[in-house]
Amino acid sequence: MSREIWEKKLKNCKERDFKFKTVSGISVKPLYTPDDCEFFDYERDLGYPGEFPFTRGVYTNMYRGRLWTMRQFSGFATPKDTNRRYKYLLKHGQTGLSVAFDFPTLYGRDSDDPFSRGEVGKCGVAVDTLRDMEIIFDGIPLDRISTSMTINPPAAILLAMYIAVGEKQGVPAHILTGTIQNDMLKEYQAQKTWIYPPEPSMRIITDILEYCSENVPKWNTISISGYHIREAGSTALQELAFTLANGFTYVEYGIKRGLEVDKFAPRLSFFFNSHLDFFEEIAKYRAARRIWARMMRDKYNAQNPRSFLMRFHTQTAGCTLTAQQPENNIVRTAFQALAAVLGGTQSLHTNSMDETYALPTEKAVKIALRTQQLIAYETGVPNTIDPLGGSYYIETLTNELEKGAYEYFKKIEKFGGVLPAIEKGFFQQEISRSAYKYQRALEKKERFQVGINIFEEDKPADIEILKIPPEVERNQIKKLKEVKSERNNRKVKETLRLLLKAARDGDNLMPRILDCVRVYATIGEICNTLKEEFGEYQEPIIF
Amino acid sequence: MDKKIRVLVAKPGLDGHDRGAKVVAAALRDAGMEVIYTGLHQSPESIVEAAIQEDVDVIGLSILSGAHMTIFPKVLSLLKKKNAQKIIVIGGGIIPADDMKKLKKKGVKKLFGPGAPTTEIITWLKENVKPGKKKRAQTRKKNNKGL
Structure with missing residues (x-):
């Protein structure tokens, strides 16, 4: 049967009353065929896994060699409670830690x-001083576990604390992952978590890039x-x-500092969402890898193939969880996790069904972890690399998202880059x-979410x-007071003074921050010291 | 002339999740209300002060950080202290059902959970809020660029 005949037949078919569009607004055709991939060149646009432009994955054998890291973001109440939860997760087969502060x-x-x-x-x-980090990682060997910390304005301080915990465990910084x-x-x-204005923030980030490329090379x-x-x-x-525009901005700041791109770019990693539109999400990861590789090679002149690799973590979309019929979230999360795996993620967090109410219970978080284990061990999905590669639909979506991203890069460039575009809102x-x-699309029923605007139940x-009991706050404050009374306050003052001096002189802040945390200066003391020099950010209000 | 309902949409505490607050602010504005959005990181004191100064009928607090049991009661007691109990306090965010009950007992008029359509919020406001006499006829927008 020829295409024309099928198209004629199709015209006579009744379609559901629904706008067939991806979440990004890309129109979805009823069928994709080789005609859609006319300009598709296998070697140039896809290549082989672990080879330029990495569309099919960053590693040669992907999940046949090693499965993704199952890394549940977690942390609550006191350092002691969190330490207990980490040991629970590790016992149930989690392979990396991820700290929520x-x-x-x-x-x-x-x-x-x-x-x-x-x-x-x-x-x-809650973390106030190094003492809290010592408790969080008590009995967890830092030379054998990798830890991800979701921390931004005070990132340098928490990294310094982690290095200091390593020192106490006898694990040198160059081994830490x-x-x-x-x-x-x-x-x-x-x-919207900030302390200082953008420029000083970029300076601290570049300080970290510089310091780690010498001292914590696996970080x-x-x-x-x-x-x-x-x-x-x-x-x-x-x-x-x-996300990519931000990535390029960090690369540019590193280069401006005089760092060699191949020295710091291999340690940049990414973190994406996995949302409801299954295929669009998969295409997004594939497009991201390809754009990053091409730009790193062609625009930023990286030579080391490791600089081309977009390695990324994925978390399923918290914003898609529903408070209504919360058990459905288990299934929703499973689809999103599957998209991340089909997209070639390096690590994955699956949300728990109860997270529209509170932090997850142990039971809920175990089901979320088991969801990943089901994909890994039961479905057969990890058996071959990029199994959707070559799908006419996936390849078309990948191309369209790539094209759309370059259009946004142009818009951002017109503002003079990411920082001026932030200032302009x-x-x-x-x-x-x-x-x-x-x-509005949900409320007009142009888009559906089960339990929200379709199949609702009362x-x-x-x-x-x-529940986090209120005494957590009291106990944490009490503990902070104890640390303050036990530490050498003269040393704290002195290290803070030297930190301020380094901030003023433009020296790398990392060694000074390390000195501060080692003598149990608090996170607030360190940040307030830097505020003296850097000031505080005020947002433009837009809604 | 029709009096418009004036709403202060506020983000108290350290919580930076402003998606919901902004969506609600935009929806109330499009429904013809006068909306003032405080921006992030407001203390209960600054919220109450802004509400009185802006002469609003309603304060809508958005909290997703778990600090609701501290912040809602604080805002209510400050309103009482300033003799401004006529300002209705409502809210939304990540608030478990038990806490919702407790907060309603303390005087929070209405709480909307995740997934509540903006139309529900608009309808509730129209049915339950009578726009008061305004000190100023002119709307004064503070820190508010709108879209």
């Missing part, structure tokens, strides 16, 4: 700061994150484009508009919820 820690504030009231230990674990998020650009754009220095951009409401295309506005559009959810 509470809000005060994320903002570089001590637990006894007036702004911390009510927030201590709520969204993650892990990641700090340390991606301030997406904070100004989407996640991933920035996890360039689209996750939060997406959670704040962006489309898949915006997530892709903004460009990203913030793009993201809020998409968020509003998405909500019955309230009946699931167990994790």
Whole structure:
């Protein structure tokens, strides 16, 4: 049968009353064929896994060699509670740690700061001093486990604390493996956790790049994150484009500092969201790898193939979880996790079904981890590399997302780059508009979410919820007081003075911060010292 | 002339999750209300002060950080202290059902959970809020660039 005949028949078929579009607004045709991939050149556009342009994956044998790292983001209440949860997760087969800090820690504030009231230990674990990090990693050998820390403005401080814990365990810094998020650009754009204005933030990040390339060479220095951009409401295309643009900005700052691109670029890693539109998500990861490789080679003149590799972590989309019929979230998360694996992720976090209510219970988090294990061990999906490669639809979507990303790069360039575009509120506005559009599409039933605008039930959810008791805050403050009374306050003052001097003189801050944390200076003391020099950021208000 | 409902949409504490607050702010604005959005990281004191100064009918607090049991009661008690209990306090975010009950007892008029359509919020406001006499006829927008 020829194409014309099929197309004629198709015209006579009745279609459901639905706009067939991806979340990013790309129109989806009823069928994709070789005609859609006319300009598709296998060697040039796909190549082989582990080979340029890495569309099919960053490693030669992908999951046949090693499965992705199952890394559940977790942390709550006191360091002791968190230590217990980590040991539980490791016992149940988790292969890496990922630390969630509470809000005060994320903002570089001590637990006894007036702004911390009510927030201590709520969204993650509270860390005031090195003592807390010693407890979190008690009995966890840092030479055998890799740790990811979601921390941004105070990233240098938490990395320094981790190095200091290593020292106490007898593990030297050059052996440590892990990641700090340390991606301030997406904070100004989407996640909104900041302390200092953008320029000093970029200076601290570049200090970390420089310090780690010499001293902590196996550490991933920035996890360039689209996750939060997406959670704040962006489309898949915006997530892709903004994340990559941010990545290139860090590369440019490194080069400006005089660092050799091949020395720091291999330690840059990425972090993406996995949302509802299954195929678009898979195409997003593939397009991301290809764009990064090409730009790193052709624009930034990297020579080391490791600089071309976009290695990334994925988390399923928290914003798609529903409070209604929460058990459905298990299934929703499973689809999203599958998309991440089909997209070739290096590590994965699966959300728990109860997270629209609170941090997850042990039971919920175990089901989430088991979801990954099901994909890994039961489905056969990891048996071959990039199994969807060559699908006419996937390849077309990959090409379209790639094209769309380059269009955004041009727009950003017109602002003079990412930082000026942040100042003008460009990203913030793009993201809020998409968020509003998405909500309206749900309310107009142009898009569906089960339990939200279709198949709704009135019955309230009946699931167990994790509670953080109020004494957590009191106990943490008490512990902070103890540390302060036991430490050598003269030494603390002196190291803070030297830190301020380094900030003023333009010296690399990392060695000074290490000195501060070793004598148990608090995160608040260190950040307040730097605020004296760098000032505080004020956001432009846009909605 | 029709009086418009004036709403202060506020993000208290350290919580940076402003997607919901901004979507709600935009939806209320498009529904014809006067909306003032505070921006992030507001203390209960600054929220109450802004609400009084802006002469709003409603404060809508968005909290996704788990600090709701501290912040809602603080805002309510400050309103009482300033003799401004006529300002209705509502909210939304990640708030477990038990806590919702407790907060309602303490005087929070309405709480919307995740997935609540903006139309539900708009309808509730129109049914439950009578726009008061405004001190100023002119809308004064503070820190508010809009779209």
